[in-house]
Amino acid sequence: MIKLKQGFIYAFLTIVSIISIFPFFFMLVSATNKSIDVTRGSLLPGAHLIENIKSLLATVDIGQAMLNSGVIAIVTTVLSLVIASLAGYGFEIYQSKAKDIVFNILLLSMMIPFAVLMVPLFRMFGSISQVAPAIGIDTLPAAIIPTLTTAFLIFFFRQNTKLFPRALLEAGRIDGLSELGLFFRIYIPTMKTTYAAAAIITFMSSWNNYLWPLVILQSPENQTIPLLISNLGSSYSPDYGVIMLAIVIATLPTALIFFFLQKYFVAGMLGSVK
C-alpha cells in the first residue's frame, strides 16, 4: 500500500517536472531549428544552429547588449545589497520610536506600481540631463539609479536580521569594534546565505527588467537583452529560431548564477542563522 502510494507520488512528480521543464526544452530545441520548423512545433533538434548564430550576430549586437545588461545587473545588485542590508540591519538592531512608522511608510511604497512613477521619473531625468548628461536620459546610470533597492529587499533583510544572534554584537562591542566594524566583520560573514538569496532575487529582477530601461535607454549601443529580444520578435515575419537562440543566451547568466548559489538560496529562504 505504501509502495503504491509512493509510486503514485513519483509518477505525479515526474509528470509535473516534465511539464515544468518542457518550455525550457522547447527553447533549447528551437534554437537549433529553422523558423518554419519552430512554427510547425518541431520537438527534435535541428541542424540550423550555426545559421541561427550567424544570422543573430549579423542582425544585432548581442555582445554589447549582454555587456549592458551585465553592468546594470551587477551594479544594481551590489549597491542594492549594501543599501538594503544596512537599512535592514539598522531597522532591527537600533532602537528608535519613529522606527516602525518609517518602516510602515516604506512598506506602503511597495503598493505604488512602477507605471505611476514612470512619467515623473522620466521628467526628473530629463532635468538631470541638462545638468549632468552623464547620468541623464539614455545612459546606463539612469537605468540603474531608480531601481536601487526595493522596500521588499529591506524587509527581507530586516526579517532575517531578527534571527541574527545579538550576543555576537555584544561580544564584538566588548572587544572594541566600532559600529561599522560590527556590521562588516560580524554581520556580513554571518549572514552570507541571506546575501546570496537577496543577490539572486535582485540580479534576476534587474536582468529581466523591461519597462524602465525601455523608456530611459534609447540608443542601440545602450540596449539591454530584454529590449533586444523584444525587437527581434517585433517583425512582421519573425525568425523564431534566432529569437529562441537569443533567449537561450539571455537565460544563461541567470541560470548559472542560480546553480552556483542554489545551496545558499534555499538556506537563505529558510532563514540564515540556525
Next chain:
Amino acid sequence: MRRKTLLLLSFVAILFVTACSSSSTSNGKGLEELTVWAWDPSFNIKALEMAEEEYKAEHPDFKLNIIENAQDDIIQKLNTTLSSGSTKGLPNIVLIEDYRAKSFLEAYPGSFYELTDKFDTSDFIPYKIAATSIEDKNYAIPFDTGSTGLYVRTDLLEQAGYTVEDLQNIDWNQYIEIGKDVKEATGKKLITNNHNDLGILRIMMQSSGTWYTEEDGVTTNIANNEALKIAFKVYKDLVDEDLMNVHSDWSQQIQALNSGKVASIPIGNWITPSIKAEESQTGDWAVAPIPSLPGMEESVHASNLGGASWYVLNIEGKEEAVDFLTTTFSSNVDFYQELVSEVGAIGTYIPGTEGKAYKAKDDYFGGQAIYEDFTNWSKEIPEVNYGMNTYAIEDIIIVAMQKYLQGGDLDTILETAQEQAEKQIR
C-alpha cells in the same frame, strides 16, 4: 572580509563610472544626424537604411540614427516622453501605425510638426492622406500600404473544382459557399482568424467605406452601422459553418498557413514574406481581390489592414527631418523600385508604384504580378477617418462578437456596445 568587500565596492564604482563615461559620447547630436524610431528589422528598418544611403549620396556627412523597438514599445516610449513634457530623448522622426496616429496627434497637440505644403499630397494614394491628416492639415509622409488581398491555395481550390477566376468579383456569401465545397473536397478550413483580433471586420468595414466611428472620427458608429452588422453576420457564418480555424497568436497564424491547415486568408500584403517562407508551396498560392460585403452597394473589392506613416516631431532638427523624408519617401521613384524588390514594401507614392519593379512577376504566386495587383487595389480603397479610438472600440467589439457567436440578438448586442463605447470614450 572587509578588504574583500572594499575591493568589490571599488570594482562596482569603476563599473559605474565607465558606464557614465562610455555613454555620454552619444549625447552630442549634430545637425547632420537625425534619430528615428521604428519597428521590424526586415521591413521598416531596412527601408530606413536604404533611405539613408539614398540621402547620403547628396549629403555625405548625414547620419541616420535608427532606433529599433517593437511597435508596442514605441507607443509606450512616445507616451511617456510626450506626457513628461520633456523634449529630451525624443526622436526627430517616428513611425506610427495609421490606426493609432490620430490618438497621438489629438492627445499631444503641438508635439508633431505640421507637414502641409511640404510635399505634394496628390502624389499619394488618397486613403493614406485621409489617415494621416486632421482637418486638411497633413502630419505625416505616408509609407507602406496595408492593401489587402485574399491569399488562396490554388491547388486546394482546384480539388474542389474552382480556379482563381471564380474568386473575382464575388461577395462574402459566395465565398462561404466556395469554402463549403473546398472543405468537403479537401477537409481544410477556409480561413484562419484570432477571435481577439478582428482585423477581418476592419477589412470588411473599410471595403464599404465605414468605420467604428463616423467621418468626424469621434462619433461612435456601431448600432446603426450597416456594414458592421453584415460583417458580424458573415463572421458568424464562417464560424457556424466550421470554416474558420481559430489561432491565438501570430506564430500560430503563420503555422496554419505554412502547414496547409487552411485554404486562404484575407489579410494585408505584408504577410507575403511569411507565406513565402514555406518553399515547398511554391506555385500553390495566388492572391485574389477581397470579397465585397453582400448587400452593400458601396462595398468594393479593396480594403486596408495596418500600414504606417512617418511623423516628424516638433523639436530641433524638424526642417532637416522634413528634407530627409521628402527627398526620399515623397519624391524618389527609383527608391521605391528598390523598396519593393528588396524589402517587399509596397509604397503609396503613386509615381513610385508605376515603375518597373512593381510589374515583376512572382513565381511563388504562379507568375502573378502581385505588387501591381495590390497597388491597383490600393487605389480603390475607400477613405475613412480612423479616429482616435480604433483599438479601444475594438476591445468592446471583441466582447460583443463573443456574445453574438453564443447566439445573442445582433441589434441588442450592438446597441449595448454602442452605449459602452460612448461611455468610455469622451
